[in-house]
Amino acid sequence: NIPGDEGAQMLASAWKLASAKGGVLLLSFTQSPIEKSFLSNIKKAIESHFCSCDIIDVKEWEDKKEWNRFFILYKPRLILGDPNLFQIKNLLPFYKENAVSKQMFLNSHPFMLLKPLSNYLDTPEHKKSLWNDLCTILKTR
Numbered sequence: 001n002i003p004g005d006e007g008a009q010m011l012a013s014a015w016k017l018a019s020a021k022g023g024v025l026l027l028s029f030t031q032s033p034i035e036k037s038f039l040s041n042i043k044k045a046i047e048s049h050f051c052s053c054d055i056i057d058v059k060e061w062e063d064k065k066e067w068n069r070f071f072i073l074y075k076p077r078l079i080l081g082d083p084n085l086f087q088i089k090n091l092l093p094f095y096k097e098n099a100v101s102k103q104m105f106l107n108s109h110p111f112m113l114l115k116p117l118s119n120y121l122d123t124p125e126h127k128k129s130l131w132n133d134l135c136t137i138l139k140t141r
Contacts, residue, residue: 022051022052022075022076022077023053023054023076023077024051024052024053024054024076024078024079024080024138025053025055025056025074025076025078025079026039026042026043026054026055026056026080027056027058027079027080027081027082028056028057028058029058029059029084029088030117032117034121036055038117038120038121039055039117040055042080042130042134043055046138049135050139051077058084058085058088058091061091062088062089062090062091065090067094071094071109074109076109077109077110077138078109078111078138078141079106079109079110080111080112080114081106081111081112082113082115082116083113083115083116085113091106094106094107095111110141112134
C-alpha cells in the first residue's frame with residue numbers, strides 16, 4: 001500500500017520526533033523571552049536527570065488544527081502545560097481528568113498542569129516544588 005499525502009508527510013517527518021517518544025513534552029503558550037528561558041531551563045534539567053524533553057509551540061499546532069496528527073506522532077511519557085491550555089480551542093477536547101484519582105491526561109498521555117509561569121519566576125519556592133513534583137513523577141514512569 002502506498003500511503004496518501006498526509007500519511008507520507010507524517011512518515012517523512014517522524015525521524016524529527018524520535019526524541020519525543022518516551023520523553024517529556026513542555027507545551028509552550030508564551031512569546032515572553034523570560035518564560036521561554038524558564039521552559040528551556042526545565043527542559044535542560046529534565047534531560048540531564050531523566051529523559052529527552054521537547055518544547056512544543058502550541059500556537060503552531062493550533063494554527064494548523066492538527067492535534068490528531070500531533071498525538072499520532074508524539075508518544076510522550078508526560079506532558080506539561082500551564083492553565084493557558086484551557087484557552088486552546090482545538091486542543092481542549094483532548095483534555096481528560098479522572099474525577100476519582102484527579103489524574104489528568106491529554107489524549108491518553110499523562111498531563112501535569114503547571115501554575116502560570118509567572119508564579120515560578122516570581123516565587124523561588126514554586127520552582128523547588130515543581131522540581132520535586134517532576135522528580136517524583138518521572139522516577140515512577
